Amino acid sequence: QVQLVESGGGLVQPGGSLRLSCAASGFTFSSTFMNWYRQAPGKERELVAVLSPVGGNGSSTVYADSVKGRFTLSRDNAKNTVYLQMNKLKPDDTAKYYCGARGSVGQGTQVTVSS
DSSP: OOEEEEEOOEEEOTTOOEEEEEEEESSOGGGSOEEEEEEOTTSOOEEEEEEOOOBTTBOOEEEOTTTTTTEEEEEETTTTEEEEEEOSOOGGGOEEEEEEETTEEOOOEEEEEOO
């Protein structure tokens, strides 16, 4: 059974940083694409970033244009955990952030960017 548990959200001022974590279990983490989504009130869920499994050339990542250059996705296969480092946060980044894999998503963690 796929389980994804997000943590690390909170309230941060514009320009600040947060690191989200997603602890995964129930599947072969090292060979699975890991995704982060977000959903703001009244808006559709948005795919923020995708991290591939580690291959011969390491992992590859894809980011939404809205976060490119500010967010960084990484994985620790020894801990079955994926991290989303978010820098230079903006009020528009306010949303609930979800980790996704194998067709499942976690319960999410709230990120609020406000002064």
